[in-house]
Amino acid sequence: GQSLEQPSEVTAVEGAIVQINCTYQTSGFYGLSWYQQHDGGAPTFLSYNGLDGLEETGRFSSFLSRSDSYGYLLLQELQMKDSASYFCAVRGGDNTDKLIFGTGTRLQVFP
Amino acid sequence: NAGVTQTPKFRVLKTGQSMTLLCAQDMNHEYMYWYRQDPGMGLRLIHYSVGEGTTAKGEVPDGYNVSRLKKQNFLLGLESAAPSQTSVYFCASTIPPTQGENTGELFFGEGSRLTVL
Numbered sequence: 001g002q003s004l005e006q007p008s009e010v011t012a013v014e015g016a017i018v019q020i021n022c023t024y025q026t027s028g029f030y031g032l033s034w035y036q037q038h039d040g041g042a043p044t045f046l047s048y049n050g051l052d053g054l055e056e057t058g059r060f061s062s063f064l065s066r067s068d069s070y071g072y073l074l075l076q077e078l079q080m081k082d083s084a085s086y087f088c089a090v091r092g093g094d095n096t097d098k099l100i101f102g103t104g105t106r107l108q109v110f111p
Numbered sequence: 112n113a114g115v116t117q118t119p120k121f122r123v124l125k126t127g128q129s130m131t132l133l134c135a136q137d138m139n140h141e142y143m144y145w146y147r148q149d150p151g152m153g154l155r156l157i158h159y160s161v162g163e164g165t166t167a168k169g170e171v172p173d174g175y176n177v178s179r180l181k182k183q184n185f186l187l188g189l190e191s192a193a194p195s196q197t198s199v200y201f202c203a204s205t206i207p208p209t210q211g212e213n214t215g216e217l218f219f220g221e222g223s224r225l226t227v228l
Contacts, residue, residue: 045215
């Protein structure tokens with residue numbers, strides 16, 4: 001089956017840069033997405049990598065390397081409002097139409 | 112501009128009762144998904160559908176059934192609720208992965224919080 005592993009928790013201070021890694025075991029997937037979820041809310045889409053390499057969207061960037069089965073989300077100029085859980089997700093892995101989420105990383109930003 | 116709407120938003124059931132969660136989307140999306148999320152955990156895929164009249168099992172399908180009679184609606188049923196099904200349920204929709212400018216974005220509903228006593 002498919003699996004996506006993330007660190008359970010990351011801490012950082014305002015203004016810093018943090019990287020959240022995602023390692024996966026799957027094949028034949030379309031791309032890797034990243035979602036943010038605040039406590040009590042629904043996940044919201046941040047970024048998508050259909051191809052290997054870096055995608056930049058404002059303060060957030062995401063990277064994918066299929067040869068290394070690895071991706072990451074980079075958050076720059078951290079703000080208090082970035083404190084949330086972050087999930088990676090693969091679409092179409094193992095030649096299915098499933099969309100599977102990672103274990104999630106809780107980011108705490110301190111003043 | 113509703114997007115994805117889930118009803119009900121909150122429900123308390125007794126063990127053995129049945130219920131149906133409704134997900135409706137107005138974006139003409141082909142693909143729809145049901146997830147459950149337990150406290151402090153990630154989202155686990157229950158069932159999904161790639162079009163009207165089609166459904167498929169996800170990671171944790173046991174104890175749940177689904178139907179997609181209309182393209183805009185995806186129903187999740189619990190035939191005999193158990194305390195282990197206490198969770199927050201999220202519905203999501205998206206376009207097919209091969210359809211033009213797919214960005215891999217899932218559009219989520221606000222969630223349905225279910226408690227089984």
